[in-house]
Amino acid sequence: MAGDGEEGRNKQVLARDYIDGNPKKRDMYFNISSISLKVPEGSKEVLVKNLYLSCDPYMRGIKAKIPNRLFLFLCSPFKPIVGYGVAKVLESGHPDFKKGDFVWRVTKWEEYSLITMTESLFKIQHTDVPLSYYTGLLGMPGMTAYAGFYELCSPKKGEYVFVSSAFGEVGQLVGQLAKLMGCYVVGSAGSKEKVDILKGKFGFDEAFNCKEEHDLDAALKRCFPEGIDIDFDNVGGKMLDAVLLNMRFHGRIAVAGMISQYNLDQPEGIRNLLSLVYKRIRIEGFTVYDYYHLFPNFLDLVLPYIREGKIAYVEDTAEGLENGPSALVGIFSVQNVGKQVVVVARE
Amino acid sequence: MAGDGEEGRNKQVLARDYIDGNPKKRDMYFNISSISLKVPEGSKEVLVKNLYLSCDPYMRGIKAKIPNRLFLFLCSPFKPIVGYGVAKVLESGHPDFKKGDFVWRVTKWEEYSLITMTESLFKIQHTDVPLSYYTGLLGMPGMTAYAGFYELCSPKKGEYVFVSSAFGEVGQLVGQLAKLMGCYVVGSAGSKEKVDILKGKFGFDEAFNCKEEHDLDAALKRCFPEGIDIDFDNVGGKMLDAVLLNMRFHGRIAVAGMISQYNLDQPEGIRNLLSLVYKRIRIEGFTVYDYYHLFPNFLDLVLPYIREGKIAYVEDTAEGLENGPSALVGIFSVQNVGKQVVVVARE
Structure with missing residues (x-):
């Protein structure tokens, strides 16, 4: 990462090892690292501030050894937890995104992330509904x-x-x-x-x-x-x-x-x-x-229902990254009422 | 059946009872009945002379009791065996068929049949290939x-x-x-x-x-x-x-x-x-x-291959209705080489 940029303090949730079965609190630990708050010169990466992180049932280690599994991995040892989330763009080297845009899809469990796989980012076009919905109902x-x-x-x-x-x-x-x-x-x-x-x-x-x-x-x-x-x-x-x-x-x-x-x-x-x-x-x-290309059709159908109050949706929020691990662990014993979201920041 | 029509002698293969598992010779017996060689006045039925009868693996009693099975039944007690076959129209009350037409699909194991379910009959349009093929490769x-x-x-x-x-x-x-x-x-x-x-x-x-x-x-x-x-x-x-x-x-x-x-x-x-x-x-x-409406498309594909000799196909024929039961029984112990056909008459 460029050494000449402004450096920021970045709180993270890291995995201790590969996780076998449902995650437990001891499988994760906190870390403070530093991050350059500039996108590397000439790159097409996007620097984001993470707002809402999603806790999903797929985020378990699966014992069955299936070759070529295409699921996202929950974790690699000593790396931040990977998951779905909503974030705000701080700086962008990619022409499709600019400062101030809200985006959703795959991010990491930390305050700031430099996203290299920008093809897996969606720009949020409709902000009249709660942004956190893009971790669940709209995600x-x-x-x-x-x-x-x-x-x-x-x-x-x-x-x-x-x-x-x-x-x-x-x-x-x-x-x-x-x-x-x-x-x-x-x-x-x-x-x-x-x-x-x-x-x-x-x-x-x-x-x-x-x-x-x-x-x-x-x-x-x-x-x-x-x-x-x-x-x-x-x-x-x-x-x-x-x-x-x-x-x-x-x-x-x-x-x-x-x-x-x-x-x-x-x-x-x-x-x-x-x-x-x-x-x-x-x-x-x-x-x-295989179906993300249909995301616009999905929004066309579901956004009107949400605006008209025709779809019921409940969120259960955990405030702060420090409450993330227990929120994630909780969904496997169904401690949550409704969609479990971790609020890293509200804007 | 009309009493004023000409009566014909009709050799039949009947089932002795419902058949459980693979059919055996003792499950079937022969009968000579008589049949009116006229279609009843005003009906849309078709009177056919059966030529080739098909012996197919589905013609077994299936032990598993599945409600609403849509398979053809092999037999009802004291009724002729039902199966696929090729036949020649002798007389028709139905506008789609006329005397001399060749037809295929569901018929009975007997010399002559009065077919009431004419919606299950296909007229054979292509007779430059062996008619018996409509029991197998073209059926x-x-x-x-x-x-x-x-x-x-x-x-x-x-x-x-x-x-x-x-x-x-x-x-x-x-x-x-x-x-x-x-x-x-x-x-x-x-x-x-x-x-x-x-x-x-x-x-x-x-x-x-x-x-x-x-x-x-x-x-x-x-x-x-x-x-x-x-x-x-x-x-x-x-x-x-x-x-x-x-x-x-x-x-x-x-x-x-x-x-x-x-x-x-x-x-x-x-x-x-x-x-x-x-x-x-x-x-x-x-x-x-569910797919018989595609029969014309199927013929468009397969007939040229047959005419050009690009598809290998073997038939094993049993001559005469009297050899039908042993031919049918034989396919379940794979006595046949190629498609098992029973020849009732060649025209």
Whole structure:
């Protein structure tokens, strides 16, 4: 970095090692480093001040060794935690960004970041909604819901939609988008409180507590006497196996994740794939990275709903980078109510 | 049926009962009935003389009780076997068909049939190829190969294609179509002889005997060091599980059947579905019934290949309806060499 620039004090959250399983507080530590507050001469990098950092379920070490995983890594030893966030541009060597712009996407858990991979930055064009929303409802989780539901599931008005892990940041939005287009929507969640919120605040037609249903097939048959057209699957495992028994002809299943399987040494066997043939069902796994080109379409759909108050959204904020590690750890034992955001600075 | 028409003697193959599992000779018996050789006054039915009957792997009783199965039923007690076939129109009440037309699709195992479901009849427009081909290469198995490969798998030149059960009537054609469009093609089959024929006569790049490979994952890695783009799956079970470990990013799997699972009391568990998410894979089950509107497109593609001798195709004919039951039974222990056809009459 240029030695002739102004130097700034930069508080950081670093990883102690690669993380195996859900992160714990002892996996992270604080550091004060210094950062040049100038973009290197001639580079196209962008210097930002981080405002809001996102705590997301994907930020866990995944035990299963999958070659060529494309997920973002939570951490490398002695490096800052990497994650989604909203930031303000302080200086830019890139023609697409200028001082004062707000941006979102991949950044680091520190006060200031020099962003080299500027192709992974989005300029925030709409600032009449809270900037922090670009970590959740208007960010990666929102795009995941949008891409999986609209692009993979081709929903039609009146169809029967099931959302597993519906209380999660993605599931909440899938359910609400499905309701807004006139579908019948049922969600599963892991507690009575969440079930009540799904049916109350988020407007799901029905919801059930998957931890209290000893027979998932029976629970689905009770909620879907006509069967399921669309399954937005976050869970995999036994829930997916039960869903397969309840799909309708030409049903579509979008698989955004399989949280029931990540921490198992050996994944559970899915026994009901014969339904694929008998009922002509499509299952498709996806990651949001393939769909960011649709971000403008997503905003066109969702921003009006937000402005009209048609989408419910709750944030849980932790104030200050020093509260970041406990906020991140908390989402894996669901300490948070709503989207967990770490506020580094408000502007 | 009208009592005033001319009556004909009609030899039939009837089912003794519902069939559980692979059909056996004792499940069928012969009968001589009489049939009016006139179409009932004012009806839109079509009276045909059956020429070629098709013996297909789907013609088994399937133990698994799947609600709303849409498969054709092999049999009802004391009724003629139902199946695909080629026939000649003797008389027609339907404006789309006239005396002397050749037709194919669903008919019965008897000399003469009065076809009421005329919407399931195709008129044969091209008679410069053997009529019997419309039971196989140009009929349901051919359409299954075409729809699954082109419509579901969106193949591109140079892609890596795996066909399980490649020696079957569908698999043979999928492999040849894939080769004709410039893909790399590997098939699995159940004997050394079949493997040799796949690589020799049918031009597969590679093939292996799945009964001699104790590690299917290793066999696939040997044949596909770069991974698999397209899997045309006829087998399911362990083979599908091994395929999932070897798929490339954005791979596509068309599931035409799961023959490894039909006769099991409890289907095997598939453990590697996490690959769907990590590699953004699509799996889709299908049945040919949804794709018959593409029959003209299929003929446009395949007829020139047949006329130019670019597709290898072998038929095994059983002469006479009286040899039908043993021919049908034979395909389940693979007594046939090539497509098994029963010749009722040659014109």
